[in-house]
Amino acid sequence: MRLFDTLSRTERELRPIDGTTFRFYCCGPTVYGPAHIGNFRTFVLQDVLRRSLETGGTRTLHVRNITDVDDKTIRDSQKAGQSLTEFTAGWTEKFHADCEKLGLLPPHIEPGAVEHIPQQIVMIQTLIDKGNAYASDDGSVYFKISSFLGYGRLSHLDQRELDLGKTQNTRASSDEYEKDSLSDFVLWKARRPEDGENFWPSPWGEGRPGWHLECSAMIQEYLGDSFDLHSGGVDLIFPHHENEIAQSQCACGGHFAAHWFHITHLLVDGGKMSKSLGNLYTIEDLAAKGFTPMEVRYVLIGAHYRKPLNFTLDSLSGAREALAKLAKGARQLAAKSDPDSRLTSAGFGPFQAAWDSLTNDLNTPGALGGIFTGLREASQLTGTEASAALAGLNRVLRALGLTLPEAADLDSVEIPAAIQALAATRWQARLAKNWAESDTLRAQLAEQGWLMKDGKDSYTLEPAAS
RNA sequence: GGCGGAGUAGCCAAGUGGUAAGGCAAUGGUUUGCAAAACCGUCAUUCGAGGGUUCGAUUCCCUCCUCCGCCUCCA
Numbered sequence: 416m417r418l419f420d421t422l423s424r425t426e427r428e429l430r431p432i433d434g435t436t437f438r439f440y441c442c443g444p445t446v447y448g449p450a451h452i453g454n455f456r457t458f459v460l461q462d463v464l465r466r467s468l469e470t471g472g473t474r475t476l477h478v479r480n481i482t483d484v485d486d487k488t489i490r491d492s493q494k495a496g497q498s499l500t501e502f503t504a505g506w507t508e509k510f511h512a513d514c515e516k517l518g519l520l521p522p523h524i525e526p527g528a529v530e531h532i533p534q535q536i537v538m539i540q541t542l543i544d545k546g547n548a549y550a551s552d553d554g555s556v557y558f559k560i561s562s563f564l565g566y567g568r569l570s571h572l573d574q575r576e577l578d579l580g581k582t583q584n585t586r587a588s589s590d591e592y593e594k595d596s597l598s599d600f601v602l603w604k605a606r607r608p609e610d611g612e613n614f615w616p617s618p619w620g621e622g623r624p625g626w627h628l629e630c631s632a633m634i635q636e637y638l639g640d641s642f643d644l645h646s647g648g649v650d651l652i653f654p655h656h657e658n659e660i661a662q663s664q665c666a667c668g669g670h671f672a673a674h675w676f677h678i679t680h681l682l683v684d685g686g687k688m689s690k691s692l693g694n695l696y697t698i699e700d701l702a703a704k705g706f707t708p709m710e711v712r713y714v715l716i717g718a719h720y721r722k723p724l725n726f727t728l729d730s731l732s733g734a735r736e737a738l739a740k741l742a743k744g745a746r747q748l749a750a751k752s753d754p755d756s757r758l759t760s761a762g763f764g765p766f767q768a769a770w771d772s773l774t775n776d777l778n779t780p781g782a783l784g785g786i787f788t789g790l791r792e793a794s795q796l797t798g799t800e801a802s803a804a805l806a807g808l809n810r811v812l813r814a815l816g817l818t819l820p821e822a823a824d825l826d827s828v829e830i831p832a833a834i835q836a837l838a839a840t841r842w843q844a845r846l847a848k849n850w851a852e853s854d855t856l857r858a859q860l861a862e863q864g865w866l867m868k869d870g871k872d873s874y875t876l877e878p879a880a881s
Numbered sequence: 882g883g884c885g886g887a888g889u890a891g892c893c894a895a896g897u898g899g900u901a902a903g904g905c906a907a908u909g910g911u912u913u914g915c916a917a918a919a920c921c922g923u924c925a926u927u928c929g930a931g932g933g934u935u936c937g938a939u940u941c942c943c944u945c946c947u948c949c950g951c952c953u954c955c956a
Contacts, residue, residue: 443956444956445955445956453955453956454955455956456956458956482954487954570884570885570951572952597953600953600954601954625954627953627954647956648955648956649886649956650951650956651956652885653951653952653953655953657953658953677956679886680949680956682949682950685949686948686949687950713904717893717894718894718895719894719895723948725892726893727893729892729905729906730893730904730905732905732906733904733906734893734904734905736905736906768902778895780893780894780895780902781894781895781896781902781903783894783895784894784904785895785902786903788902788903845914848914850914850915853914854914854915857916866917866918867917868918869913869916871913875918
């Protein structure tokens with residue numbers, strides 16, 4: 416498996432440092448509302464990476480945090496009149512439900528920030544002891560950027576640009592003047608009145624942890640000083656991941672992440688998604704429009720992770736047709752394969768190209784194309800060859816996390832008596848070659864959501880596509 | 882201003898120094914009373930614009946145009 420690394424800006428082979436398990440960390444959601452499809456693009460691609468590694472025979476250890484304390488969670492919990500714990504628990508539950516619908520494998524470990532405050536305090540103290548951090552008069556603690564020479568390597572910002580940033584950015588929060596340098600970032604935020612009940616004791620006074628430090632402490636706890644890969648959306652490159660590197664390398668002394676995997680933002684209708692434009696979709700929003708989570712997943716993996724993805728409702732409709740076509744192809748292949756075949760072919764057969772795309776910098780759209788092409792080739796196969804091809808197809812589908820829709824089971828659909836009566840009337844009219852009435856009745860059925868298909872000697876009724 | 886990314890058919894979207902995957906939509910045919918479904922086909926001499934390198938460039942280089950992201954707590 417080859418993957419582009421943000422830090423070195425090269426494609427590199429992914430191999431577990433410890434030779435057995437590929438250990439990686441993903442920045443998880445801040446649970447103050449429902450996650451939207453932009454968030455899920457990142458999580459879905461991370462899921463495909465994990466599934467691909469596992470399909471390729473590599474064991475994984477997947478850690479993804481829940482950010483359950485920050486300005487937004489505190490602010491919105493107060494608005495909702497709930498405790499922070501209560502508030503974030505609700506949204507965490509919602510997030511998990513969405514993840515399951517999208518077919519995301521649950522991380523092996525999912526730490527929350529609040530329950531790791533002791534570890535965070537220890538790390539901050541270490542940074543102070545080593546001279547990489549300092550407490551200000553108000554009880555906040557800041558990281559001293561000038562103490563870490565590697566600062567800016569990930570985001571390719573040098574000192575001059577960091578200085579430029581501070582002159583261009585004049586927004587001043589209440590505690591900013593406490594810093595030695597405007598570029599220094601906060602590790603521990605002193606308690607403020609608007610925090611309400613949300614503060615914790617520390618050697619520097621009551622307060623709460625800074626966002627960047629939460630991740631560093633949880634990584635240290637579960638993955639140690641050095642691990643295989645760190646991932647998130649491109650917006651996290653600076654400052655979040657840059658700051659994590661500084662904190663962790665200074666406090667722990669290890670190499671931190673060996674590989675950086677960043678997923679590009681998606682666009683909606685060609686532009687940035689925003690609430691005010693009404694194009695910020697959640698899984699629930701799309702379900703209300705009749706789209707399934709698997710259709711959403713298909714669209715999200717339909718573009719390469721390093722390119723912008725233009726999300727549209729039309730592309731979701733296209734995904735439905737494409738998934739149906741895939742499902743049909745898979746069924747036809749299954750029908751022709753040898754049911755007694757115990758062939759456990761390790762290969763991918765006609766789907767080798769699809770798999771190769773996936774292992775080549777996680778080219779998911781290339782893999783989807785390879786599946787359709789493979790299906791065409793596989794249609795010539797029968798018996799054990801078809802079985803082997805089917806096994807290869809299923810392997811690629813599993814790596815992509817795609818679950819294909821079942822064939823519509825018409826027998827299981829309840830048809831209301833009134834609809835059945837209407838259909839029977841129409842069938843008689845049709846047999847009598849009364850085309851006008853026949854067409855009128857068919858239109859009536861359609862209005863009520865039923866599609867009547869005429870066969871030679873009989874007809875079928877099925878719910879019209881939504 | 883700095884850093885980074887993108888411009889490929891109506892739409893979504895791969896890819897490559899050697900002549901453009903795939904999906905959706907559209908469309909022709911078979912079938913059907915007409916449809917639907919199904920099946921068989923068609924669908925970019927061309928890859929934002931202009932130069933350059935090359936036997937050959939969409940792919941490398943230069944210039945320009947357009948769009949997008951980040952520049953201190955947004956996936």
